[in-house]
Amino acid sequence: MTPAVQLLKKQKIDFELHQFEVTDDSEGYGVGAAKALGVEPDRVFKTLLVSFNGDPKRLGVCILPVSHTLNLKKAAKAHGQKSAEMADPVIAEKATGYVVGGISPLGQKKRLPMVLDQSADGFERILVSGGKRGLDLELAPGDLVSLTGARLGDLVA
Secondary structure (H helix, E strand, C coil): CCHHHHHHHHCCCCCEEEECCCCCCCCCHHHHHHHHHCCCHHHEEEEEEEEECCEEEEEEEEEEECCCCECHHHHHHHCCCCCEEECCHHHHHHHHCCCCCCCCCCCCCCCCCEEEEHHHHHCCCEEEEEEECCEEEEECHHHHHHHHCCEEECCEC
16 A cells, blocks of 8 residues: 555545556556546646756646646746756655656655646546556545645646
8 A cells, every 4th residue: 555545544535546557658657547547638647746946856746637748837837936847756756755657646755845737626536646657546636635735726838
C-alpha cells in the first residue's frame, strides 16, 4: 500500500483504486493510463514538479489533465513565482518519495505547494496517480484540494 492510499484510508476519504498494466506508450504514462482504464484523458490528471526562479530545490507541484501540456509561465504565475522550469527528476523523486511516472499528489514525503488545474472543477471525480506506475486513485477534486492544500489555477498551454 502506497503512502497515497494510506492517507486516503486514514482520512476516510471516498476513493476507488484502479490498477492497470503499464505499457511503453509513446504518448506518455498518463494517456496510457487513460486508455488502459477506459477513461477520457481529460479526467486523468498527471502530477508534475517544477522548480522556481532558477533554484532546482525550490519546488512546486502542478496537477493537470494528461491530455494537456503544462504551460510553465502559467505554472509560475499560479504559484506566485517569476519563472518555472521542469524539476530535475532525481530531485523530484527525493522530495516526493515516488518514482517519476508514478508521483502522486497525495502522501508525498515533503509537503510542497500545489496547484490543481481549474478544469478539475468540472468533474465529479478525477483520477490521479496512486503512488506507483499502474495505480490510479479516483476521488472528488474537492477532497484532493482539502488533503493537499492545493489551489485551483490555470496551468495548461
